[in-house]
Amino acid sequence: xxxxxxxxxxxxxxxxxxxxxxxxxxxxxxxxxxxxxxxxxxxxxxxxxxxxxxxxxxxxxxxxxxxxxxxxxxxxxxxxxxxxxxxxxxxxxxxxxxxxxxxxxxxxxxxxxxxxxxxxxxxxxxxxxxxxxxxxxxxxxxxxxxxxxxxxxxxxxxxxxxxxxxxxxxxxxxxxxxxxxxxxxxxxxxxxxxxxxxxxxxxxxxxxxxxxxxxxxxxxxxxxxxxxxxxxxxxxxxxxxxxxxxxxxxxxxxxxxxxxxxxxxxxxxxxxxxxxxxxxxxxxxxxxxxxxxxxxxxxxxxxxxxxxxxxxxxxxxxxxxxxxxxxxxxxxxxxxxxxxxxxxxxxxxxxxxxxxxxxxxxxxxxxxxxxxxxxxxxxxxxxxxxxxxxxxxxxxxxxxxxxxxxxxxxxxxxxxxxxxxxxxxxxxxxxxxxxxxxxxxxxxxxxxxxxxxxxxxxxxxxxxxxxxxxxxxxxxxxxxxxxxxxxxxxxxxxxxxxxxxxxxxxxxxxxxxxxxxxxxxxxxxxxxxxxxxxxxxxxxxxxxxxxx
Amino acid sequence: xxxxxxxxxxxxxxxxxxxxxxxxxxxxxxxxxxxxxxxxxxxxxxxxxxxxxxxxxxxxxxxxxxxxxxxxxxxxxxxxxxxxxxxxxxxxxxxxxxxxxxxxxxxxxxxxxxxxxxxxxxxxxxxxxxxxxxxxxxxxxxxxxxxxxxxxxxxxxxxxxxxxxxxxxxxxxxxxxxxxxxxxxxxxxxxxxxxxxxxxxxxxxxxxxxxxxxxxxxxxxxxxxxxxxxxxxxxxxxxxxxxxxxxxxxxxxxxxxxxxxxxxxxxxxxxxxxxxxxxxxxxxxxxxxxxxxxxxxxxxxxxxxxxxxxxxxxxxxxxxxxxxxxxxxxxxxxxxxxxxxxxxxxxxxxxxxxxxxxxxxxxxxxxxxxxxxxxxxxxxxxxxxxxxxxxxxxxxxxxxxxxxxxxxxxxxxxxxxxxxxxxxxxxxxxx
Ligand code: SF4
Ligand code: SF4
Numbered sequence: 013x014x015x016x017x018x019x020x021x022x023x024x025x026x027x028x029x030x031x032x033x034x035x036x037x038x039x040x041x042x043x044x045x046x047x048x049x050x051x052x053x054x055x056x057x058x059x060x061x062x063x064x065x066x067x068x069x070x071x072x073x074x075x076x077x078x079x080x081x082x083x084x085x086x087x088x089x090x091x092x093x094x095x096x097x098x099x100x101x102x103x104x105x106x107x108x109x110x111x112x113x114x115x116x117x118x119x120x121x122x123x124x125x126x127x128x129x130x131x132x133x134x135x136x137x138x139x140x141x142x143x144x145x146x147x148x149x150x151x152x153x154x155x156x157x158x159x160x161x162x163x164x165x166x167x168x169x170x171x172x173x174x175x176x177x178x179x180x181x182x183x184x185x186x187x188x189x190x191x192x193x194x195x196x197x198x199x200x201x202x203x204x205x206x207x208x209x210x211x212x213x214x215x216x217x218x219x220x221x222x223x224x225x226x227x228x229x230x231x232x233x234x235x236x237x238x239x240x241x242x243x244x245x246x247x248x249x250x251x252x253x254x255x256x257x258x259x260x261x262x263x264x265x266x267x268x269x270x271x272x273x274x275x276x277x278x279x280x281x282x283x284x285x286x287x288x289x290x291x292x293x294x295x296x297x298x299x300x301x302x303x304x305x306x307x308x309x310x311x312x313x314x315x316x317x318x319x320x321x322x323x324x325x326x327x328x329x330x331x332x333x334x335x336x337x338x339x340x341x342x343x344x345x346x347x348x349x350x351x352x353x354x355x356x357x358x359x360x361x362x363x364x365x366x367x368x369x370x371x372x373x374x375x376x377x378x379x380x381x382x383x384x385x386x387x388x389x390x391x392x393x394x395x396x397x398x399x400x401x402x403x404x405x406x407x408x409x410x411x412x413x414x415x416x417x418x419x420x421x422x423x424x425x426x427x428x429x430x431x432x433x434x435x436x437x438x439x440x441x442x443x444x445x446x447x448x449x450x451x452x453x454x455x456x457x458x459x460x461x462x463x464x465x466x467x468x469x470x471x472x473x474x475x476x477x478x479x480x481x482x483x484x485x486x487x488x489x490x491x492x493x494x495x496x497x498x499x500x501x502x503x504x505x506x507x508x509x510x511x512x513x514x515x516x517x518x519x520x521x522x523x524x525x526x527x528x529x530x531x532x533x534x535x536x537x538x539x540x541x542x543x544x545x546x547x548x549x550x551x552x553x554x555x556x557x558x559x560x
Numbered sequence: 561x562x563x564x565x566x567x568x569x570x571x572x573x574x575x576x577x578x579x580x581x582x583x584x585x586x587x588x589x590x591x592x593x594x595x596x597x598x599x600x601x602x603x604x605x606x607x608x609x610x611x612x613x614x615x616x617x618x619x620x621x622x623x624x625x626x627x628x629x630x631x632x633x634x635x636x637x638x639x640x641x642x643x644x645x646x647x648x649x650x651x652x653x654x655x656x657x658x659x660x661x662x663x664x665x666x667x668x669x670x671x672x673x674x675x676x677x678x679x680x681x682x683x684x685x686x687x688x689x690x691x692x693x694x695x696x697x698x699x700x701x702x703x704x705x706x707x708x709x710x711x712x713x714x715x716x717x718x719x720x721x722x723x724x725x726x727x728x729x730x731x732x733x734x735x736x737x738x739x740x741x742x743x744x745x746x747x748x749x750x751x752x753x754x755x756x757x758x759x760x761x762x763x764x765x766x767x768x769x770x771x772x773x774x775x776x777x778x779x780x781x782x783x784x785x786x787x788x789x790x791x792x793x794x795x796x797x798x799x800x801x802x803x804x805x806x807x808x809x810x811x812x813x814x815x816x817x818x819x820x821x822x823x824x825x826x827x828x829x830x831x832x833x834x835x836x837x838x839x840x841x842x843x844x845x846x847x848x849x850x851x852x853x854x855x856x857x858x859x860x861x862x863x864x865x866x867x868x869x870x871x872x873x874x875x876x877x878x879x880x881x882x883x884x885x886x887x888x889x890x891x892x893x894x895x896x897x898x899x900x901x902x903x904x905x906x907x908x909x910x911x912x913x914x915x916x917x918x919x920x921x922x923x924x925x926x927x928x929x930x931x932x933x934x935x936x937x938x939x940x941x942x943x944x945x946x947x948x949x950x951x952x953x954x955x956x957x958x959x960x961x962x963x964x965x966x967x968x969x970x971x972x973x974x975x976x977x978x979x980x981x982x983x984x985x986x987x988x989x990x991x
Contacts, residue, residue: 013640013641013642013643013646013653013656013657013659013660014640014641014643015638015639015640015641015660015663015664016617016620016638016639016640016641017635017637017638017639018620018624019617019620019621019624021617022617022618022621022625023616023617023618023621025618026621045594045680045712045713045714046590046591046592046593046594046713046717047592047593047594047595047596047597047619047622047680047712047713048594048618048622048713049589049590049591049592049593049943050593050597050621050622050625050626050942050943051625051943052591052942052943052944053625053626053941053942053943054625056942056943056944056945056946056947057942057943057945057946060946061946061947062946062947062949062950063947063950064943064944064947068589069589070589071589071590071713072714073714073715074683074712074714074715077684077714088588088589091588091924095924106618107616107617107618107680107681108616108618108680108681108684108713108714111647111681111684111685112684135644136616136617136618137616137642137643137644137646137647138643138644140617
């Protein structure tokens with residue numbers, strides 16, 4: 013039993029729904045109680061889909077239990093088939109139906125429907141959403157491409173001379189972080205390289221298209237969380253190699269181009285010589301000097317977190333102070349990546365643990381999911397979203413890929429924007445006593461006083477929560493089922509020691525945008541040492557202690 | 561419209577269970593939330609209560625998704641997610657639950673009342689939460705009261721979760737054997753609405769008024785033979801039954817939406833307290849006049865428009881009454897997850913006889929009817945709204961009607977505005 017407040021991933025059948033919703037001509041019959049229909053809103057509200065997801069729920073009730081839930085499944089499956097006439101169906105159970113063991117696969121088979129029916133076994137009490145998506149995609153690929161499996165050991169026929177190389181793009185799904193635009197960007201890149209795209213799947217594919225997967229020379233795996241299992245099987249079965257570089261950031265995109273060209277047997281140099289990304293120059297331009305060594309905390313799915321760490325460290329010159337993921341399936345990869353940055357990977361699906369880590373590491377920028385956005389907002393730290401789970405804001409109207417050279421431009425803008433501009437930082441300090449540069453005036457790029465107000469309202473949230481939870485003890489760090497916030501340092505410090513008047517005045521001379529941090533650091537420093545009264549001395553001792 | 565009605569009339573006899581008004585009952589996919597959803601507003605209402613769902617990852621995901629904007633201030637709810645080990649043996653599951661509750665309470669000393677909320681998985685594996693609540697209460701008394709109810713999707717739809725929660729509170733209410741009449745308003749209302757009603761009752765001279773649920777778990781109202789219960793929400797079947805068992809009298813009233821609904825609702829109490837009608841009119845006059853004025857501003861936009869309700873929050877019938885009687889709209893179909901004829905009687909009577917009332921759902925066939933009826937406005941759940949908009953319909957998400965204060969005179973205009981806004985928006989957009 014795990015105590016959970018917010019979850020990074022839904023149950024595995026949500027992963028299956030994402031695959032069903034990505035494809036055309038596929039219908040999912042899910043044995044589930046009525047409340048589980050909430051999942052429709054993920055697609056229609058968050059992703060703003062203009063049609064309902066292709067899912068039929070049996071919505072069994074207590075009175076059906078023990079009598080005719082199996083009958084209900086059959087009639088639902090039949091009605092769904094007759095109404096939607098899908099090319100193929102997937103059938104399975106949600107967490108509750110798993111317990112009543114009706115065997116949707118067997119029941120659907122008994123109906124003898126005139127379309128392929130693929131049964132899904134998604135253990136709801138062990139696995140989660142991304143695993144469910146990967147398993148569903150793998151089962152579909154096996155079912156449709158499996159019919160074409162050559163005899164074991166048969167050599168893969170060579171591509172005819174003069175034919176252009178062909179690849180599949182595997183992994184983009186509904187509810188994926190910027191998958192829509194990534195696919196466009198990568199398709200453009202492949203077109204420029206004169207590599208043909210055979211099938212994109214699951215996004216936009218029909219079940220029949222999966223049968224054509226073996227026609228490609230290799231697979232481009234964009235999102236291993238979804239496509240790795242299928243790619244492994246295609247390699248084993250058809251000898252199709254797959255890419256391992258995720259083209260997020262300039263350097264990774266260059267590596268990806270090389271990898272793809274190697275697989276296609278073509279030259280990559282000409283293309284790379286004409287590469288057009290603004291990131292390298294923007295990052296070298298003098299204004300970006302202030303980005304140097306900015307402490308960044310990164311958390312997300314494994315693919316996006318690892319890619320973000322690379323970009324942050326070697327393309328923007330940040331210092332990665334924390335790296336983690338909720339994708340346990342890829343924990344090993346993330347641990348390895350973390351070693352390069354000299355940090356220990358945080359592998360958890362408990363957002364309170366992530367919050368704890370952010371508090372302890374004092375980053376200047378957080379790159380994370382919507383959960384980390386809220387954590388960062390509360391702590392007054394700038395943040396950009398890099399990964400699912402997502403929010404309606406993560407489906408922007410504009411073109412905003414994360415991948416490829418255009419994606420790198422997007423990363424530069426979205427990660428640097430929340431930070432204070434370099435020159436502006438000096439100007440603000442220089443004019444800090446000018447009435448127009450008073451403390452309340454946030455940076456103009458955050459929309460009027462937005463920045464200041466956001467930090468302020470974050471503080472209010474905390475204050476309100478303290479009021480509601482007083483007297484709350486300090487949380488035990490690292491505990492898996494902590495459900496109480498650690499009391500913010502501000503409150504804790506009241507007990508340890510107050511600020512001497514001169515120290516408080518000195519603190520006001522520190523520019524407002526770093527003052528909060530200076531205050532927190534000093535209080536933490538004082539608290540750690542049991543200092544009762546914070547003096548100017550303490551302030552500068554703390555500054556020296558925390559300066560890098 | 562005629563053909564929708566034709567559908568209803570062509571129903572086989574057994575589908576029309578009632579003599580008075582035909583009610584369409586179809587079985588198929590239901591597109592409604594389960595009772596867990598109520599936690600989203602209940603945990604804000606009872607300020608020292610914590611809701612612990614004992615369920616699956618799906619349950620946790622439902623609450624998170626239905627809350628829409630995640631309320632990231634530390635919420636007073638959480639899910640104890642069952643895993644394989646818990647399924648393997650109930651003894652272990654109970655032990656695990658005790659451990660989780662122990663740690664939770666240790667860390668949240670501010671919590672005075674804990675609800676263990678059952679889900680489909682906990683019910684299917686027959687994890688007995690009422691026994692768990694008893695066992696844990698002994699351990700944690702007197703600091704925390706531990707209660708339980710079911711919010712499972714196999715037992716409850718959407719707002720029935722609140723009904724189950726309040727019903728679980730009833731046995732906890734202190735007794736009052738006095739037969740002097742006292743008023744109990746049942747059903748969670750926004751604090752602001754509660755205070756408005758409180759002031760009106762005081763002015764009418766009804767002094768002994770309490771509300772269920774209370775804002776603090778320690779302020780549980782006493783009940784007994786003198787208690788007259790006015791239901792503020794149309795989904796409290798079990799709560800009403802439990803209160804009746806405690807000797808309370810349940811009043812049948814219209815629900816307090818709009819001017820007419822609110823007037824009738826307040827009048828039900830006033831009559832019982834023998835308050836002269838002219839005194840009553842005098843007290844409500846200023847607020848009623850304000851409300852009427854506010855409604856007038858919306859009437860011209862809504863009057864004559866046809867509205868279709870998908871079943872969702874159980875508010876459908878009284879809201880259809882409001883839109884019809886007070887704003888001149890025509891309800892084509894009013895779907896409701898289940899029909900409590902007795903509680904709905906007065907609102908139901910005021911619906912036009914041509915209106916098709918449907919109970920339960922086969923969402924696909926209901927969508928067919930809706931498309932055929934081409935209403936001007938559709939009130940539906942979050943999952944259906946955008947696809948219907950994309951088909952060219954104008955929709956109003958029903959969940960907003962629960963999260964927004966809409967009862968009483970001062971909110972009548974806001975309530976009308978919730979229906980006007982989508983229509984107005986359509987007329988503004990040129991893209
Ligand atoms: S319907 Fe049942 S399983 Fe689904 S979220 Fe509700 S309680 Fe949980
Ligand atoms: S717009 Fe103004 S505030 Fe924003 S980054 Fe540019 S200089 Fe700074």
